[in-house]
Structures are given as structure tokens and as C-alpha cells.
Amino acid sequence: METNHVPEKFIVSIGPQHPALKEPGHFEFTVDGEVVTNATARLGFVHRGMEKGTEGRNYVQDLYLMERVCGICSHVHAMAFALGVEKLAGVQAPPRAQAIRELIAELERIHSHLLWLGVAAHEGGFDTLFMFSWRDRETVMDLLELISGNRVNYSANVLGGVKIDINEKQKDAMHKGMDFLEERTEHYMKVVTEDETFLGRTRNIGLMTKDQAELLGAVGPTSRASGVPHDVRVDSPYAGYADFPVKLITEPAGDLEARFVVRINELFESYRLVREIIDHLPEGELTVRVPRRIPEGETVSRVEAPRGELFYFMKSNGTDKPDRVKVRTPSLCNWASVLTLAVGHKLADMPMILAGIDPCFSCNDRMVTINRGNDSQVWSWEDLRKYGIDYYK
Amino acid sequence: MNLTLNPILALLIFPGGLCLLAFSLVYEFVDRKLIARFQNRVGPRWFQPLADFIKLLAKEEIIPAAVNPALFISLPIVALAAALTATLYVPMFGLQPAYGFPGDLVVTLYLLSLMTLCIGLAGANTKDRFSLIGATRALTQLFSYEAPFLLAMLGPAIALGTWNISTINNSAMHSWWFLLTQPFGFLVALIGLMGKLELPPFDAPEAETEIVAGALTEYSGRGLGIFHLGRDVELVIGLTMIASFYMGGLASPLDFLWKTIVLLLVTALLQSLFARLRIDQTVGMWWRVGTILVLVQLLVIILGRYLGPLIQPLFGG
Numbered sequence: 190m191e192t193n194h195v196p197e198k199f200i201v202s203i204g205p206q207h208p209a210l211k212e213p214g215h216f217e218f219t220v221d222g223e224v225v226t227n228a229t230a231r232l233g234f235v236h237r238g239m240e241k242g243t244e245g246r247n248y249v250q251d252l253y254l255m256e257r258v259c260g261i262c263s264h265v266h267a268m269a270f271a272l273g274v275e276k277l278a279g280v281q282a283p284p285r286a287q288a289i290r291e292l293i294a295e296l297e298r299i300h301s302h303l304l305w306l307g308v309a310a311h312e313g314g315f316d317t318l319f320m321f322s323w324r325d326r327e328t329v330m331d332l333l334e335l336i337s338g339n340r341v342n343y344s345a346n347v348l349g350g351v352k353i354d355i356n357e358k359q360k361d362a363m364h365k366g367m368d369f370l371e372e373r374t375e376h377y378m379k380v381v382t383e384d385e386t387f388l389g390r391t392r393n394i395g396l397m398t399k400d401q402a403e404l405l406g407a408v409g410p411t412s413r414a415s416g417v418p419h420d421v422r423v424d425s426p427y428a429g430y431a432d433f434p435v436k437l438i439t440e441p442a443g444d445l446e447a448r449f450v451v452r453i454n455e456l457f458e459s460y461r462l463v464r465e466i467i468d469h470l471p472e473g474e475l476t477v478r479v480p481r482r483i484p485e486g487e488t489v490s491r492v493e494a495p496r497g498e499l500f501y502f503m504k505s506n507g508t509d510k511p512d513r514v515k516v517r518t519p520s521l522c523n524w525a526s527v528l529t530l531a532v533g534h535k536l537a538d539m540p541m542i543l544a545g546i547d548p549c550f551s552c553n554d555r556m557v558t559i560n561r562g563n564d565s566q567v568w569s570w571e572d573l574r575k576y577g578i579d580y581y582k
Numbered sequence: 583m584n585l586t587l588n589p590i591l592a593l594l595i596f597p598g599g600l601c602l603l604a605f606s607l608v609y610e611f612v613d614r615k616l617i618a619r620f621q622n623r624v625g626p627r628w629f630q631p632l633a634d635f636i637k638l639l640a641k642e643e644i645i646p647a648a649v650n651p652a653l654f655i656s657l658p659i660v661a662l663a664a665a666l667t668a669t670l671y672v673p674m675f676g677l678q679p680a681y682g683f684p685g686d687l688v689v690t691l692y693l694l695s696l697m698t699l700c701i702g703l704a705g706a707n708t709k710d711r712f713s714l715i716g717a718t719r720a721l722t723q724l725f726s727y728e729a730p731f732l733l734a735m736l737g738p739a740i741a742l743g744t745w746n747i748s749t750i751n752n753s754a755m756h757s758w759w760f761l762l763t764q765p766f767g768f769l770v771a772l773i774g775l776m777g778k779l780e781l782p783p784f785d786a787p788e789a790e791t792e793i794v795a796g797a798l799t800e801y802s803g804r805g806l807g808i809f810h811l812g813r814d815v816e817l818v819i820g821l822t823m824i825a826s827f828y829m830g831g832l833a834s835p836l837d838f839l840w841k842t843i844v845l846l847l848v849t850a851l852l853q854s855l856f857a858r859l860r861i862d863q864t865v866g867m868w869w870r871v872g873t874i875l876v877l878v879q880l881l882v883i884i885l886g887r888y889l890g891p892l893i894q895p896l897f898g899g
Contacts, residue, residue: 316621317621320622386856387857389859389863536715536793537786540792
């Protein structure tokens with residue numbers, strides 16, 4: 190067996206199909222016994238060509254396409270796109286629409302963080318916490334279904350506002366849901382910060398200092414767990430975040446435990462925000478008119494997705510179709526931190542360190558160009574199209 | 583309770599053989615159902631373990647390239663055979679053991695360890711990375727819990743002055759539960775059994791989120807089914823031994839049933855309470871805590887045995 194001759198090159202490959210990862214990504218950990226000495230990642234298994242897809246559709250159709258970039262944070266994608274288009278068109282959605290956008294974004298954050306809590310616990314072999322947090326997550330899923338009719342792609346946004354309104358009955362349901370979730374989350378906070386076996390898997394594991402986090406370009410809760418005071422909702426408020434401000438939550442420790450604590454504290458902040466929004470929902474219209482043809486221009490739209498800063502660059506050319514839409518999702522920014530932190534840790538810590546950034550694979554996937562020495566080749570759009578047609582013929 | 587049966591019958595049908603296999607599947611079901619209920623899940627139906635086993639038997643068994651096929655096929659059989667052989671010396675179902683000789687305790691414990699050795703060998707036999715790491719972890723874990731587990735099982739034996747399981751069982755019926763007089767030993771024995779069976783939180787050797795199925799990753803079909811069955815058998819035997827040693831012996835089938843089910847309830851609770859331990863944490867825990875506890879207890883037992891007769895007159899006994 191070749192690996193026996195060179196023991197320091199024993200590579201454990203995880204993915205693209207592996208029980209730890211429910212999404213396709215490929216990681217190679219070079220291990221020396223149980224200790225990881227090198228880590229590499231390969232993405233690109235589920236590249237869907239969505240950015241290119243936007244160029245062939247008009248803005249209204251693109252809104253539906255962008256909502257499907259990510260299965261978990263579908264609303265923030267649609268919101269980022271809608272906000273960008275509104276900025277290009279020079280219109281602003283009414284305050285009630287902005288508040289409802291924020292409300293759904295926070296509900297989505299609750300669902301995403303609870304989902305993550307379960308997944309991270311499962312990676313650490315703590316299936317009981319996994320089952321309980323996913324059971325409680327159903328509460329917020331039901332609330333989202335109640336107000337939008339959908340559990341995943343809420344389809345709340347239209348260009349220039351939102352298409353759903355919140356009534357008194359829904360407000361009551363949300364109050365009840367938040368009360369229940371708050372109580373449960375307090376319990377999870379206790380589990381995460383007090384359970385000895387769990388702390389053994391999280392405390393001082395995957396330690397990332399503030400400098401490292403800034404250097405590696407980490408975003409979102411991952412960087413806030415290292416004490417980086419950075420949150421798009423606070424730094425440059427969008428949608429309703431100016432009227433209903435959010436408190437910046439950071440933890441100085443920088444280990445896995447801090448990432449748990451930051452996310453759970455964000456849950457509490459989201460519960461507070463949801464209550465505040467439904468209690469003080471501004472009256473008024475839900476939409477403004479947005480022209481079909483968007484004037485020529487370029488803009489950047491930044492929102493805080495559950496996983497961190499979501500960045501949209503948009504270029505319009507005066508027609509009803511965008512010239513270029515560029516999406517950069519938070520998971521992509523956090524890979525560098527995972528691969529750096531992995532070195533020196535035990536193989537058993539890898540799933541948790543990986544899960545610690547709350548990775549979302551298909552939304553951050555990129556085309557991969559493979560350089561094989563000198564025979565590199567560039568394929569144009571037409572070449573790719575022809576290849577695709579021939580392949581599936 | 584004593585039951586005289588034709589040895590062939592005892593070996594193949596009752597209390598060994600078929601009856602034990604059926605019982606082990608029932609115990610697997612109880613274990614899975616309890617954990618599911620603790621985790622707020624519905625859990626499997628009562629025939630699920632049997633259905634799983636039949637399904638695995640019906641599946642194609644893929645023998646990977648670059649393994650020793652004879653070893654690959656025989657290891658699960660040896661593991662199951664060892665576990666089944668061990669049943670002959672333990673008071674299964676509260677009946678007298680089918681066979682017994684002075685010192686059969688050591689043989690039984692050895693037969694129980696054979697399962698882990700087989701799993702380790704099975705992992706090392708294949709070239710799969712996950713299997714190799716799983717095998718290393720399984721054997722590392724073996725070396726960490728085996729000594730404390732052995733010492734914990736020897737506690738009652740030393741206290742009663744015999745290494746024959748049926749004698750220990752009979753004497754245990756007439757004395758205080760060793761659970762009360764040797765609590766450390768009971769704890770270490772029970773947790774040791776969980777380590778032996780690679781139950782959570784000691785499931786690092788087969789941690790699915792890290793190394794897929796550990797040493798058994800390359801096993802499919804019949805081999806996997808037999809390994810799983812062997813593990814279930816070992817669960818029943820382990821519970822029987824702990825119940826007979828530490829919970830006042832097993833006098834009747836009813837006694838057997840309630841004592842082992844209570845033990846199973848405790849292990850299911852422990853399984854759902856903790857996050858998985860890393861292999862280094864497992865080793866550290868066993869050698870730093872487990873071994874020390876049992877050694878302290880052994881010291882107390884030995885002192886008690888020699889000092890007991892000396893101080894007994896003082897208490898009027």
C-alpha cells in the first residue's frame with residue numbers, strides 16, 4: 190500500500206459524498222496519526238451558473254432566480270437583489286415593506302441559527318441536542334409558513350416592496366412562538382456553556398484571534414466570535430434596520446464555544462427584534478412602482494445573511510435585463526479560516542471546525558479552472574453551451 | 583433456577599443460539615427505541631432490527647480488492663461465534679450457565695474482547711482510510727477500557743473468593759447487592775460495557791461524521807449484518823454479567839428481565855446525554871479516572887478481605 194511508505198502523507202479525503210457533509214464539497218486532510226498537518230478544499234461540485242443565468246432573464250424573473258441561490262437564506266438573497274435594483278432605479282420601498290423585509294430576515298436568521306446549532310451538535314456526536322434544536326426550529330418554520338405560505342422560499346419580496354402583509358392573528362402567533370423559542374434557547378445556552386463533554390469538544394478548539402480573523406477575511410458570526418466588531422446591519426443599515434436597530438454581538442474568545450455563544454446571543458437579539466417590529470410595524474403602502482427598464486448604472490448591495498456579509502454587485506445597461514450580477518456569499522469568505530485553523534487539530538475536530546463557520550456549499554460554489562501544466566484552455570460561453578448540448582444529447 | 587437440557591439443544595436453541603439471537607435483536611430494539619424517545623423521536627418499530635438484519639443478509643456482499651478474502655469473510659463469523667460461546671458460561675435468562683469451570687470468568691471476558699479485536703483486524707485488513715483510522719481508534723479504545731473493565735468485573739469475584747461465574751451468581755443472591763458495596767466497580771463496569779460496544783459517547787471508532795463507519799466501512803451485506811448481530815449478542819451478555827455480579831444475581835427469568843432492562847435504560851440514558859468523546863479524551867478518561875477508581879476499590883476489597891475477619895469480632899459479628 191503506497192500510503193505506508195510515506196506515513197506523513199496519509200490523506201483523509203472527506204467528500205464530495207460523506208456522512209458529515211450533506212452538501213458536496215471535497216476536503217483533503219493530511220494526517221499524522223490523528224493530528225491534521227495540512228488541509229485543502231475543493232469546491233465546484235454544484236456550480237449552477239446562476240450569475241450567468243440572470244443575464245438572460247429580466248429583473249422580475251431574476252428575483253425568483255436569486256431567491257433560489259441558497260436554500261436556507263433564501264430571503265436575504267432576494268432582499269439583497271431587490272434592494273440593489275431599487276437603488277439602481279432610484280426608488281425606495283415604503284417603510285412598512287422595509288420593516289416586513291427585516292422581520293422575515295430575522296425569522297430566517299432564527300431558523301438558520303437553530304438549524305446550525307443542530308448540525309454542529311451532530312458533528313460533535315451530540316445527537317440529542319441536534320434532535321431537540323431541530324424540533325424547536327419547526328416553530329419558526331411554521332411561523333414563516335403562516336405569514337408567507339412557504340417554508341423555504343418565502344417569496345416575500347417584489348421589486349419595490351413586499352407582497353405579504355402581517356395581520357393581528359399572525360402577530361399573536363409570532364409572540365407565542367418567540368416566547369417558546371426564547372425559553373428553549375436559554376436552555377441551549379446552558380447546555381452549550383455548561384455541558385462538560387460538549388465543552389471538551391468546543392472550548393479552545395479552532396482558536397482564531399482577532400488579527401487572524403481580519404487577515405483571513407472571515408465574516409459574520411465566525412469573525413464576531415473572534416471579537417471583530419463587524420455587522421452590516423449595524424455598519425450600514427439597510428431595509429428596516431435603521432428604524433429597528435440591532436445590537437452588535439461579539440465574543441472575544443475566538444474558539445468554537447464562542448461561535449456557539451455568538452450565534453445563540455444573536456438568536457436572543459432576533460427574538461427581541463421580531464417582537465419590536467411586530468409591535469411597532471409602520472402603517473402604509475407595501476410597494477412602490479419600479480420601472481421595467483432600469484437606468485444604466487452600477488451598484489453594490491450588502492446585507493447581513495445569517496452566515497455573514499452577503500455582497501451583490503449589479504450592473505444595468507438601460508434594458509429590462511441586468512448586464513452583470515455578481516454574488517459573493519459569506520461561506521466563501523470563511524473557507525480560508527477553516528483551512529488555516531484545521532492544521533494542528535485532531536481529525537475528530539475537523540467536522541466541528543468545518544461546521545463552525547456554518548458552511549453553505551451550493552450558494553458559494555465557483556467555477557473551478559484546473560491548470561494542468563501548460564495545456565490550460567479557456568472556454569467561451571458558446572463553447573460551454575455547445576459542450577452542454579452535446580453532453581446531454 | 584436450574585434447567586437440564588440436551589447440550590446440543592442448549593447450544594443451538596436455548597439458552598444459546600436462536601433464542602439468544604432473538605433476544606439480542608429485541609434488546610437492540612429496546613435500546614434504539616429508548617434513545618429515540620429520549621431524543622424526542624418516534625423511534626423504530628419492534629421488528630426493525632430483525633428487518634435490518636434480514637435486509638443485510640439479502641444484500642450483495644462486496645469484497646474489496648486488496649483484502650485477504652478469507653480473513654474478510656471469517657472475521658465477522660469469529661466475532662459472532664466468540665460472543666455466542668461466551669453465553670454458555672453466563673447465567674442467561676436467569677438460568678444456571680450451561681457450562682462452567684473454575685476461572686471461566688476470565689475466558690468469558692476474553693471472548694467478549696474478541697469482538698473488538700475482530701473489528702480492529704477487519705479494519706486493518708482493508709486499505710480504506712476510514713477503516714484504518716477506525717481500526718486504530720477501536721484498538722486504542724480497547725486498550726483504554728479493557729483493564730478497568732476487567733478489574734471492575736473482578737471486584738465481586740475477589741470479594742467472593744471465586745472466579746467461577748455461576749458461583750458468583752449464586753453467592754450474589756445471598757449477599758448485599760455489590761452495586762451498593764462496590765459502586766465504583768459497577769459504574770466502571772457499566773461504562774466499560776458501553777466503551778466495549780462502541781456506544782455513544784464512546785463511538786469515536788465509528789464516528790460517522792469523521793470516518794463514515796470506522797473499521798466496518800468496507801463491510802456490506804452479510805458481514806456487516808453478522809458484526810451487528812454479534813454486537814447485540816454482546817450487549818445482552820454484558821448486561822447479564824453486570825446484573826448478575828452487581829445487582830444481586832439472577833435467580834429467575836423474571837429477575838433477569840427486569841434487571842437487564844433497568845440496566846439498558848441507564849445505558850440508553852447515558853448514550854443520549856453526552857457529546858462524543860474524542861479518542862484522546864476517551865483514553866484520558868479511562869486511565870485517569872476509570873482505572874484509579876477501580877484500583878481504589880480493589881484496594882478496599884483486598885483490605886476488607888484481610889482486615890474483615892480481624893475487625894469482625896469488634897462489631898459482635
